[in-house]
Amino acid sequence: MKPTFEQIGELLALKRNERPEEGYWQDFICEFHQNQREKSVKVSGMKNFFSQFSAWFSEMGPTKWAYGAGLAYAAVTLGFFLIPHEATKENTPASPVKYQPAVEQLNQLDLSPTTQGLVGEQVF
């Protein structure tokens, strides 16, 4: 049996007046915040640290530049002591360099050690 127009109009009027239960929206907001907190906990520790650090640094005011200069000085000093000096470098065994001398063709019978021969393609 098909509903009449009057019956359908009454149902629509009832739907329009329908409201959630008391405290529904309060529960929804609580649940939403709970989800947000859980997501923030899942972010990597390092990122969290940097974000916290930057927040802390930006809140420091003009003194942050003094702290920054001190940190830079400490980094340079640390690098100076950690990089090996020349003497240390000399002690490290050098890997042999493979040097292939060019084959020379003497155009004269000159066997002196200083004589330079011709290199590269030779035409006969």
Add this chain to the structure above:
Amino acid sequence: MVDLEIPNRGWSVRVLFFMSLCFSLCHGQPSTDSSRWKVNFPALPDGKTSESTAVSVNERSAALVIVATGADATNATLKLGNHNVPVKMIGYDSVSRLGFIQASGGIAPETLNWSEAASKNENAALHAVEGGKSTTAQCAGWVKQVGGKILPFALLRVNFSQTVPTPGTPLFDNAERVVAVVFQSANSGNVGYAIPAEAVHRVKRDIFNGGLLNRGWLGIALRPESQTPKISRVLPGSPAEAAGVKQDDVLLSIGTRQIKEYADAANAFFYLIPGQSVDVKLRRGGEQLALSLTPIKP
């Protein structure tokens, strides 16, 4: 009959021995000693003087000398005993450092029996005579490179029993034929380098025909650093191109000389004569080719 003939033969032997003794005493030294012919060359600017024994080449009353690096080949002085004799330089080849001189007055060194080529036996026994003293020597193979540099032609390495003789001193085989001449000391004990007889003949041929050595040119390019004697390029319009030689062909032999490496090829090319065809064997891919090439003047 027999008893009568034996004394006669004995006398003949004695007479012959006496005559040969007189001959030797008259000449003072063995016939193979060329030490009386010493030629000195002054130094070029920033160079050094050099001395060479002059060896007869049995032609035009000429003698062969070796001019060391840094010496002036055009201003030679021949010392015969205590006398200086003016000499004329017929020709000098800077590649082999061989020069050919003629002494004024028509005097000539004693003729020698030259071999066509050095012995193929790389350990052949040799000897040299200098200053009346004989020095034994032994061939120790061919030298194609010195100090990592490839020579224009191969020399003989010779181990002498005593000090290396003066450059130019002839080296004789057991048949008293000149097979090589001393080139220079190897600065290593009594070891020296010698120029083979065939190189002397090759240079003499051109020097006597025009005063200059004319190398035969085929138009083949090779790379010394290559492991095999592979032809890297054939020059257009060259005798090699005309004969059908192609790039990447590998040389197997030139004339009678086997080619195993670049230095062998360089040595073989030294002996090419312009206008005289030479048989060349090649390997192209998996097949062998035999071609006849006629070198020209470069």
